Amino acid sequence: MERQILHVDVNNAFLSWTAIDKLNNGETLDIRTIPAIIGGDESMRHGVVLAKSMKAKEFGIKTGEPILMARKKCTNLQVFKGNYSSYKKHSDDLYQILLEYTDKIERFSIDECFMDLTNYLLPNDSLLNKAYEIKKRIKSELGFTVNVGVANNKLLAKMASDFSKPDKVHTLYKNEIPTKMWTLPISELFMVGRKSVPKLEQIGIKTIGDMAKQNEEFLIKRFGKHGKIMWEYANGIDESEVAYKYEQPKCIGNSITLPEDVFNLQKLNEILLALSEQVAFRLRKHNLKANVLTVQIRTKDFINYSHQKKLNSPTNLTKEIYDVSKELLKNLHQNRGIRLIGIQSSKLVSEDEMQLSIFDKKVDEKQEKIEKVIDDLKNKFGYEKITRAGEMKVNYMLNIRDEKEK
DNA sequence: TCTGGGGTCCTAGGACCC
DNA sequence: TCTGGGGTCCTAGGACCC
Numbered sequence: 001m002e003r004q005i006l007h008v009d010v011n012n013a014f015l016s017w018t019a020i021d022k023l024n025n026g027e028t029l030d031i032r033t034i035p036a037i038i039g040g041d042e043s044m045r046h047g048v049v050l051a052k053s054m055k056a057k058e059f060g061i062k063t064g065e066p067i068l069m070a071r072k073k074c075t076n077l078q079v080f081k082g083n084y085s086s087y088k089k090h091s092d093d094l095y096q097i098l099l100e101y102t103d104k105i106e107r108f109s110i111d112e113c114f115m116d117l118t119n120y121l122l123p124n125d126s127l128l129n130k131a132y133e134i135k136k137r138i139k140s141e142l143g144f145t146v147n148v149g150v151a152n153n154k155l156l157a158k159m160a161s162d163f164s165k166p167d168k169v170h171t172l173y174k175n176e177i178p179t180k181m182w183t184l185p186i187s188e189l190f191m192v193g194r195k196s197v198p199k200l201e202q203i204g205i206k207t208i209g210d211m212a213k214q215n216e217e218f219l220i221k222r223f224g225k226h227g228k229i230m231w232e233y234a235n236g237i238d239e240s241e242v243a244y245k246y247e248q249p250k251c252i253g254n255s256i257t258l259p260e261d262v263f264n265l266q267k268l269n270e271i272l273l274a275l276s277e278q279v280a281f282r283l284r285k286h287n288l289k290a291n292v293l294t295v296q297i298r299t300k301d302f303i304n305y306s307h308q309k310k311l312n313s314p315t316n317l318t319k320e321i322y323d324v325s326k327e328l329l330k331n332l333h334q335n336r337g338i339r340l341i342g343i344q345s346s347k348l349v350s351e352d353e354m355q356l357s358i359f360d361k362k363v364d365e366k367q368e369k370i371e372k373v374i375d376d377l378k379n380k381f382g383y384e385k386i387t388r389a390g391e392m393k394v395n396y397m398l399n400i401r402d403e404k405e406k
Numbered sequence: 407t408c409t410g411g412g413g414t415c416c417t418a419g420g421a422c423c424c
Numbered sequence: 425t426c427t428g429g430g431g432t433c434c435t436a437g438g439a440c441c442c
Contacts, residue, residue, distance in 0.1 A: 039410095040410055040411095045408090045410090046410055046411090047408080047409075047410085048408095048410055050410075064409085064410085065407085065408095065409075066407055066408050066409045067407095067408095067409095068407050068408065068409090069407040069408075069409085070407090071407090072407065109412095109413095224416075224417075225415090225416065225417090226415095226416075249413080250413085250414065250415090251412095251413070251414080252412095252413090253411085253412070253413080254411085254412090255410090255411065255412085256410090256411085257409095257410060257411085302408090340410090340411095342411085344413095
């Protein structure tokens with residue numbers, strides 16, 4: 001039996017949600033009605049477009065592009081800051097409504113959900129009607145619009161929700177693939193990104209239809225597993241389930257683009273401490289420990305380098321993460337001007353299912369206790385107020401900014 | 407024009423073992 | 425002296441997503 005899948009995608013999520021917050025704050029201007037974007041702080045070199053209004057889109061502004069470029073396209077563009085804690089709340093509100101239809105919901109990102117309604121529809125219901133109902137309810141109860149994709153698997157539902165926007169329901173059933181999907185440029189296919197498009201065009205694949213009709217073996221030979229995925233997606237093949245059960249994260253990282261290039265190893269180490277603290281804190285919150293630590297840097301000319309280390313025994317202690325990170329950075333930085341620095345922890349294991357072999361280093365119980373006490377304080381009084389490193393990070397950024405403004 | 411931060415997954419080469 | 429094949433683990437880097 002065919003599965004009944006919906007993909008719900010909030011239209012211009014960050015911008016819509018900010019618009020609602022502003023209206024709730026008593027402001028009268030709805031920023032959805034003007035050329036506006038949500039963007040990072042340009043003075044901190046975080047200046048990219050995070051979301052855009054439909055009016056901004058009409059000027060050709062794209063998510064992810066530098067704000068400076070967006071301003072060139074639209075001279076009276078309004079730029080607003082984001083507020084992640086508010087976004088999380090709006091996302092949770094959306095989820096609560098969707099839960100009334102099925103508990104098989106995969107939160108694919110903060111503004112996208114897959115829903116599996118197979119076996120959740122009454123004899124007189126249709127999947128399409130449910131899609132319209134969900135869209136209408138979200139609009140009237142939450143005040144923002146969504147697109148809903150209706151299909152028999154996740155890939156097709158997702159492709160469908162990406163058709164014309166906003167506030168629309170689209171179907172993409174198997175018999176509609178040639179007319180609705182194969183006519184689209186290859187760049188529109190999920191999992192075909194910036195780097196693949198030119199490679200595919202070079203071998204004559206310009207539309208999703210071109211990809212679908214290509215020889216699968218040829219694509220696998222040329223692009224490996226990615227070739228297989230692209231071919232299957234182009235043909236509307238996707239057997240993956242809606243992953244509605246909570247899954248532990250597979251890696252936890254923290255990185256920051258610095259307000260200016262930093263050469264000084266001492267300063268970089270201070271930032272590493274703040275990053276270590278954040279990563280360790282989040283690992284502990286999830287009851288996870290990391291087996292591998294990676295330090296990543298990006299130079300001023302946008303080249304990325306990374307060094308990683310497999311640990312003798314997994315950890316979630318700030319001190320251990322910091323010590324390893326410092327070593328990794330020492331071999332990495334080589335007096336390069338550093339634009340971005342980050343720490344990733346991976347090969348995570350759950351604390352309870354961890355097994356200590358007799359060769360493993362003894363767990364530093366004293367350090368564990370110290371960091372546990374600090375965690376409790378952070379949870380009670382807020383992260384930034386308690387962590388010395390967190391404060392240092394903030395102060396450090398502000399210092400740089402002050403120097404810039406002088 | 408000057409490019410965020412959070413993730414997942416894959417690949418390729420080298421070390422090492424049998 | 426010149427040399428195998430298979431497997432696993434580790435590391436660096438990169439593609440993609442939102």
